[in-house]
Amino acid sequence: MTGGRPGTDHEGMDNGGYTVTGLRISDAEREPAIESLKEAYAEGRLDHEEFDMRMHLAMTAKTHSELAAVVADLGRPVPQYASKEVVAGAADGEDRMLAALAHGSGMVPVIIPPLAIMLLSGRRSQYVRRHAAEALNFQLTLLLVTIVTFGLGGVVYAVAWIAALVGAVVALTGQDFRYPWILRAIK
Structure with a gap:
């Protein structure tokens, strides 16, 4: 050497x-x-x-x-x-912030923010795309559970914000995050 x-x-x-x-x-x-x-x-x-x-x-x-x-x-x-x-993935501060925003939007059950982040910033950064797709899949899974259980699954939304908050914090640290037990329809 x-x-x-x-x-x-x-x-x-x-x-x-x-x-x-x-x-x-x-x-x-x-x-x-x-x-x-x-x-x-x-x-x-x-x-x-x-x-x-x-x-x-x-x-x-x-x-x-x-x-x-x-x-x-x-x-x-x-x-x-x-x-x-x-x-x-060498995520810079902007990428980490966008990824955290995609997860954090799960605190309010609306699929539009992670979808918009994935479509607008996902082309520029694979890190942002991975996190936005994971957040979108999480919210779609929650929506599907609510629909299939005729609204009773809405109780899950009460604790889903905790998972969304954890995802946002992990995204801010520059690491990947995957929600357990969700359908991954969007990759």
Whole structure:
């Protein structure tokens, strides 16, 4: 290792001096690998037992290198993450604020704000689009529950603002947020 100083480029290292393959992964970073495994299974390149084993390994992988090993022989490029900023989507303050606004609009059950944010700012920023789509799916799910239960599901709105507030705070921190138990009709 020449130099040995953070900030210099070495094989397997980013500019901060940390190995990229040793960084811990998030659930969002597992999704491309899981999709690759599903496609390989559907194409018949993996049998059922190997598919189950690899899915387990992908779901329990803690680092990029562990995840890369699960899909390395499938003939598809392994997603590379240069740094934490690339992984997080490098959302700036405006993106984080718009994403938080999309979630925060769930405090008042109206689907128009997250839809407008997704359509107007979603093209400029994938971060804003992901959050606005998640907020829109959340509100559509609440609306569907209310309609199907002939209005009785409206009680859910009373506590839904808590989930919307949590989503807004997480969006402000620059991280991804997913509501549990919702229909994801819009991606």
